[in-house]
Amino acid sequence: MALYMVKERLKTFENCKWPFDDKAPCSVQKVAEAGFYYVNGTEDTTVCVVCQKELEGWEEGDSPLKEHQKHSPDCPFLTIADPYKLSLRQVISLETYALECIKKRKMANTKEKMMKNVEHLLEVFDKHMPTK
Ligand SMILES: [Zn+2]
Secondary structure, eight states: OGGGSHHHHHHTTTTOOOSSOTTSTTOHHHHHHTTEEEOTTSSSOEEETTTOOEEOOOOTTOOHHHHHHHHOTTOGGGGOSOTTOOOHHHHHHHHHHHHHHHHHHHHHHHHHHHHHHHHHHHHHHHHHSOOO
C-alpha cells in the first residue's frame, strides 16, 4: 500500500494547484504528513489514507493534523508518532482499519442509493395508480 508513505501521498499533489506555498501551515507537505492524499481533478479535496475522511476547503492557517483530529478523532493514523517511520505491523493495523472504513462507506452509499430507488418507485406508483 504505497499511499501509506508520505512520499507517495505527496506525489498525488503533483498536478494540483495547491493554493498555499510550502511555508504555509497548510502546505502540501503538512497535508501529506497528516495522512491525506489529493483527489485528482478536485480543487482541494483530500482523503485520509486510513479513515477515508474527506476534507476540503483548506485554509492557509489550518493545521492539517489538527483538522484531522477534529473531523476524525478515532482515526488510528493520529496515534502514529512519526509518519515517515511506519513499521510493517503499523501498516497492517492501519490497513485493517482502512478496509473497515471503506466497507462501511460502501454500505452507506448502497443504502442511500436503494432509498432513492424506493422513493422514486413510490413516486411513480403514486402517479400511475388511480387513487379512489
Ligand atoms: Zn484519518
